[in-house]
Amino acid sequence: MVLPGASGSGGAGGGDDWLLAVDESDADPVSNQVGVGIGTGTSSIEAIAVHPTSGVVYAVDGGQFGSLDIDSGAFTPIGSGLGTAGGTFGEVALDDIRGLAFHPLNDRLFGTHRRVGGEDVLFRIDVGTGSHMADVFGVGVDYRRVKAVGSADDVTDIGFDPLDWELYAAVTDGGSYELATVKVRSGNSKSVGALSQAIFGLGFDTSGQLWGTTTGALHQIDKASGG
Numbered sequence: 001m002v003l004p005g006a007s008g009s010g011g012a013g014g015g016d017d018w019l020l021a022v023d024e025s026d027a028d029p030v031s032n033q034v035g036v037g038i039g040t041g042t043s044s045i046e047a048i049a050v051h052p053t054s055g056v057v058y059a060v061d062g063g064q065f066g067s068l069d070i071d072s073g074a075f076t077p078i079g080s081g082l083g084t085a086g087g088t089f090g091e092v093a094l095d096d097i098r099g100l101a102f103h104p105l106n107d108r109l110f111g112t113h114r115r116v117g118g119e120d121v122l123f124r125i126d127v128g129t130g131s132h133m134a135d136v137f138g139v140g141v142d143y144r145r146v147k148a149v150g151s152a153d154d155v156t157d158i159g160f161d162p163l164d165w166e167l168y169a170a171v172t173d174g175g176s177y178e179l180a181t182v183k184v185r186s187g188n189s190k191s192v193g194a195l196s197q198a199i200f201g202l203g204f205d206t207s208g209q210l211w212g213t214t215t216g217a218l219h220q221i222d223k224a225s226g227g
Contacts, residue, residue: 017045019057019073040068040075046200047100047157051127053107058127060111063095065130079130082111085123085142086134092121092143094132099158100125101203105165110184112146112155112169119145120155122187137185144187146171149180157202158182159210161223168192168223170199170212179226193226 017040044062051058057068059075066077082094092113098120099112109125111132123143124133134142146155152171159168167182169189177195182188199221201213210221221227 017042019068040073042075047097047111049100049102049109051107052102052104058100060097060100063097065125082125082132085132087121087141087143088145089115094123099155099169101158101160103160103165104162110158112158114154119148119153122146146182146187147189149178149189149191152176152178156200159202159204161208162204162206163208168202168210170195170202179221192223195226
């Protein structure tokens with residue numbers, strides 16, 4: 001199975017991001033990542049997700065939602081930006097998206113926005129309009145805070161387990177990384193265990209195996225321990 005990934009360097013065409021095709025059956029980091037096309041034309045993609053039904057690859061460039069062409073790698077914007085969402089922390093401009101994941105049961109797309117110096121927020125995205133969805137968690141409540149795991153309050157990525165629909169997150173305090181589960185409705189989190197690597201990308205394959213990416217490498221992760 002080939003998994004999509006994104007690189008923040010090496011691309012061209014107006015930016016330095018690059019869509020990668022990652023073969024998880026190949027343990028050699030030299031050969032298991034292949035660049036798609038010449039680049040996405042963007043410079044701020046830190047979150048991508050594959051639609052579980054259509055197979056379309058979606059990404060966010062800063063706060064701009066869009067799709068990635070699987071042949072050329074080019075990024076096509078959808079809408080005019082994710083916008084500003086309301087909730088516990090007041091109005092939050094959704095312009096620094098680090099996590100993106102589709103729910104495997106109903107194809108709902110969730111994202112996480114990084115708040116510097118505080119807990120991040122979880123919200124839903126309308127793939128048709130490219131904007132956040134309002135009132136998802138109640139009237140005037142467009143997002144939920146993702147409760148910190150100890151001192152770790154920065155979410156680097158999220159992923160839904162296709163077997164039991166549990167939402168997992170990689171979180172960090174800048175010095176250490178934790179694997180946690182997150183309750184979508186409340187944002188409450190629970191530590192699974194310490195991650196042995198600084199994980200920046202997180203995702204499941206169809207068998208329920210959890211994978212994580214570091215700079216230039218792909219890792220299998222035990223979803224029961226984080227190891």
